[in-house]
Amino acid sequence: MSYKQIKWMILLIPTITVGLWEYIRHQFLMPYLSMDAGNWLTPVIVYFVSVTLLSRLFRMLEGARAALEQERASKTALEARDQLARELHDGISQSLFLLSVKTDKAGRSLAGTRHEQDIRDIQKTVHEVNTYVRQAIAQLRYVPSPAADPEAIALQSQVESIVSDTVPDAHITWHLTEVSFSAKEQVELLACIREALLNVRKHAQATQVRVHAEGSASRWSVHIQDNGVGIQGDPLQLKDRYGLRITKERAEQMGWELKLDSAPGNTQMIIGKGQN
Structure with a gap:
């Protein structure tokens, strides 16, 4: 049952209940039920209908509203994750790629010199950071399965x-x-x-x-x-x-x-x- 249907049922059920009760009361129960007794029974019937049926509809309404809010929050979170993933890819990831190219070029030019080990250490660090960034992008773009x-x-x-x-x-x-x-x-x-x-x-x-x-x-x-x-x-x-x-x-x-x-x-x- 949709959120809109639940709201309409909450509005209509008390009205239909009172109308149906008054019709039965005046058409069939007048010889057996006094006017004062009928007036007292009307709110009692509405109360029992509210406790039994309307309370269940209110719980359904709250559940539907919570589901809508959760869906809205999940959509907002996914959009934020996707935006962050794009920024990481277009910014940090591309910069790391350019840095890796430059360090590779420097490593070839400094091969055999006393700076060769330093360049290798820089290359290792760049590669490790690049791995972490790729992993972060993959995690951000992943949509959990319910x-x-x-x-x-x-x-x-x-x-x-x-x-x-x-x-x-x-x-x-x-x-x-x-x-x-x-x-x-x-x-x-x-x-x-x-x-x-x-x-x-x-x-x-x-x-x-x-x-x-x-x-x-x-x-x-x-x-x-x-x-x-x-x-x-x-x-x-x-x-x-x-x-x-x-x-x-x-x-x-x-x-x-x-x-x-x-x-x-x-x-x-x-x-x-x-x-x-």
């Missing part, structure tokens, strides 16, 4: 959004619906998955990418696997792979394990807990 299990569905939906933005052809199998992550754990896990997928897109030259998650609250894992060219040497020690080292640091700070096995045709990053 499902029965909102936390699990929200995490899966955000992973699907990340895959859509990075490697749209990737295949996802997600079976972590019974695992409860805190807000910080969700942010860190999503950042790790995003970094892994970005590396696949930039470097792997893969034709097949798979994101697979399974486990329970005490033992779970997320696998990001591709059939690309692989990485020569220890990927966590390469000079230009700041993102992988930052991802490993993220996992260690959260008490998780991160494994990276790379070979031509089969490269796999595993993020998990309780795997040993």
